[in-house]
Amino acid sequence: MASIPLPELLRPKNIKEFVGQEKLTGRDGIITKLLKNQENNSYFPSLIFWGPPGVGKTTLARIIADTLKREFYEFSAVNTKVKDIEGLIKDKKQLKLGASPIIFLDEIHRFNKAQQDKLLPHVEHGDILLIGATTENPSFEVIGPLLSRCRVLILEQLSEKDLLKILEKALKHLKKKLNRKAEKFILEASNGDARVMLNVLEIATSLAQTPTIKVHDLEVALQKRQYTFDKRGEDFYNVISAFIKSMRASDVDAALYYLARMVAAGQDPLYIARRMVVFASEDVASPTALVVANAVFQACQQIGYPECQENLAAGTVYLALAKKDRSAYNAYMEALSDVNKYGNLPVPLKIRNPVTKLMKSSGYGEGYEKYDKESYLPEKLRGRKYYVNGRKT
Helix, strand or coil: CCCCHHHHHHHCCCCCCCCHHHHCCCCCHHHHHHHHHHHHHCCCCCCEEEECCCCCCCHHHHHHHHCCCCCCEEECCCCCCCHHHHHHHHHHHHCCCCCCEEEEEEEEHHHHHHHHHHHHHHHHHHEEEEEECCCCCCHHHHHHHHHHCEEECCCCCCHHHHHHHHHHHHHHHHCCCECCHHHHHHHHCCCCCCHHHHHHHHHHHHHHHCCEECCHHHHHHCCCCCCCCCCHHHHHHHHHHHHHHHHHHCCCHHHHHHHHHHHHHHHHHHHHHHHHHHHHHHCCCCHHHHHHHHHHHHHHHHHHHHHHHHHHHHHHHHHCCCCCCCHHHHHHHHHHHHHHHCCCCCCHHHCCCCCCCHHHHHHCCCCCCCCCCCCHHHHCCCCCCCCCCCCCC
């Protein structure tokens, strides 16, 4: 018989045992209140749990099912078809069972729009109580009609204090100890993910030669810290946004940190370099910045990882420390706004090119002087000022 993994062995069975997510499971938490009110009201909403890995999404779903005494069916959107769920619903209807079953659908964002559409009537008619789990922002990954029929609950990354409670329980179960350095190491390396922490601890336990687990045992078990993020998920956008805004604020240390986050996660260096080229045009006063950013892009194209991370770092430092000026960008966006607002306003005759005799006789180019000071804007926009040198906002 296969041994049960440590995360499964230590999985909490009720709300009181659950660690973390106080806003949801504390005394005044919405899940606590919903479960408590079941004595007076049988209604329980369909839910979508949104949060990073290893913070308790699956555990909470199981606790809810157990507390409500409902049948619980667990699926992963990666390898599940809607007909699998629909077949289950059909069987339950034929048996005329009481309360609708709980369908837990992990990684619900992996279901495409058509698949999510098929779940709608079953959720709406109460055939199932749906609990979806996702690491991605539901606003982007779950269709609006399904979102409107579910309550979205946000689960946060576990704090080191939360992880420590779980760690102490695990060590007691394993009859092992950690020295202070090893404890600090595993709490930091787990990055708020209890599952990672427990898996590493379990492997380290089998490697340790003494009752006390040391940092070396954990390093061997961990191999390499996981810095992954979905390259089109919300964390991806958060980190690239932080990178750009740090350079804009001339915070070179923060910019380098967020660059390192992307590089460590394997982000395409050309994507990072492209954003640097755009930034150089939008935010930096010196035209040299565009030359530097383009040079970084070319270097990434020719060299690739791992060496091109040095080019990215050098470019980041230059752009972060460079004097900022959005005058050109803001001026262009105002001009573009007027184009969209007024359409194709007539070009003044004075600056039209008199290519033919007819055009010349019609006034094209008449009175044009190369270096005069008169506005060349269309009549409706005469006097309009877009560019103000040194304007930052």
